Amino acid sequence: MTKLDFIGITTADMGKAVEFYRLLGLEFADGAENEVHVEVALDGGMRLAFDTVEIARDADPDWAAPSGSPRISLAFRCESPAEVDARYAELVSLGHEGRHEPWDAVWGQRYATLLDPDGNGVDLYAEL
DSSP states (O other): OOOOOEEEEEESOHHHHHHHHHHTTOOOOTTGGGOSEEEEEOGGGOEEEEEEHHHHHHHOTTOOOOOSSOSOEEEEEOSSHHHHHHHHHHHHHTTOOEEEEEEEOTTSEEEEEEEOTTSOEEEEEEEO
């Protein structure tokens, strides 16, 4: 039997990736921004990992960054609609790219979308 255990993201700049995801509440070890591979334990036993482009190319010399729209999106649950708005505003004010300002989605959630430093989709949401 197989079990999903690990989600990996390749990053062009580990420092920027670690800084961005720390702002969303992920806890990295001190010095993670200087590593070529880092992992964060998530609730439920899953792990989210980041590898530099150099490590990706060591594993697969033909590796190339995807182009176009984000191919993966991570969603972060917030405690309230107001937190969605505040987190989105905070991250955009720090220079991160907002893709879709907060709105009340038809499926009953306050929702917003940003892009991480590598162009991956990052959603913020809370129940209305």
